[in-house]
Amino acid sequence: MRLSVNIDHVATLRNARGGSHPCPIAAAHAVLAAGADGITFHLREDRRHIRDADVARLFAEVPARLNFEMAATPEMVALCAGYRPAACCLVPEKRAELTTEGGLDIAAGGQPLREAVAHLAGRGIEVSLFIEPDPEAVARAHAIGAQAVELHTGRYAEAADDTTRGAELARIRAATRAATAAGLACHAGHGLTYATVGAIAATPGIAEVSIGHFLIGAALMEGLPAAVAHMRAAIAEGLRQRPAAE
Ligand SMILES: CC(=O)[C@@H](O)[C@H](O)COP(=O)(O)O
Numbered sequence: 652m653r654l655s656v657n658i659d660h661v662a663t664l665r666n667a668r669g670g671s672h673p674c675p676i677a678a679a680h681a682v683l684a685a686g687a688d689g690i691t692f693h694l695r696e697d698r699r700h701i702r703d704a705d706v707a708r709l710f711a712e713v714p715a716r717l718n719f720e721m722a723a724t725p726e727m728v729a730l731c732a733g734y735r736p737a738a739c740c741l742v743p744e745k746r747a748e749l750t751t752e753g754g755l756d757i758a759a760g761g762q763p764l765r766e767a768v769a770h771l772a773g774r775g776i777e778v779s780l781f782i783e784p785d786p787e788a789v790a791r792a793h794a795i796g797a798q799a800v801e802l803h804t805g806r807y808a809e810a811a812d813d814t815t816r817g818a819e820l821a822r823i824r825a826a827t828r829a830a831t832a833a834g835l836a837c838h839a840g841h842g843l844t845y846a847t848v849g850a851i852a853a854t855p856g857i858a859e860v861s862i863g864h865f866l867i868g869a870a871l872m873e874g875l876p877a878a879v880a881h882m883r884a885a886i887a888e889g890l891r892q893r894p895a896a897e
């Protein structure tokens with residue numbers, strides 16, 4: 652299972668002082684050297700963390716699997732199609748939110764969303780839709796031509812008690828089964844930590860996790876290479892519990 656590290660919050664810290672430190676590109680190199688499989692970044696419409704110049708440098712300087720998260724706006728679709736990353740993930744965006752609050756409403760996205768998926772896929776990009784862990788959302792993603800889904804793990808990761816977390820994990824597992832049955836690649840992300848990634852890794856069918864906020868925060872205490880190694884160990888522990896059939 653791939654670990655894609657989201658570097659948004661390196662840019663958040665840099666932007667707090669308006670300078671160039673810490674550098675998200677240097678962080679990308681560091682996490683890859685420490686064993687990450689790829690880099691995720693979310694170019695928000697308001698450029699609150701990652702900026703256009705960061706994106707240009709990532710594509711020029713970081714030879715890794717890049718996962719371009721973005722809203723399906725004409726501006727972003729054109730940018731992403733120009734860069735042709737290995738993967739892009741279409742996410743809902745709201746100006747006032749602190750982070751991505753829910754999955755895409757695929758039905759509301761209608762024809763423009765379908766066209767965005769077709770345009771990006773036509774450029775050879777693996778197009779994923781960031782959705783709620785719900786088999787119906789998986790079916791809609793499949794119907795509009797996505798090749799992958801990323802299941803929003805926020806409610807699972809932030810659950811206040813074990814009962815709620817167990818119920819959310821069951822939803823994630825049902826959605827993963829639906830994605831696998833439909834032939835979609837299945838990814839997961841949002842809010843994952845050392846403590847919560849294991850059960851995701853233990854879920855048959857999940858091919859990638861993208862993790863940012865917790866890992867960058869942990870790196871303040873442990874250092875970035877150690878935080879990546881720590882996350883990899885938590886993933887490995889989960890993978891050991893994955894049923895052998897896969
Ligand atoms: C899609 C997702 O869950 C995250 O990648 C999130 O969109 C990251 O964006 P922020 O770093 O702005 O919270």
Ligand SMILES: NCC(=O)COP(=O)(O)O
Binds near residue numbers: 691841864865
């Ligand atoms: N797609 C999820 C992601 O990139 C990272 O989310 P988070 O770990 O920063 O919450």
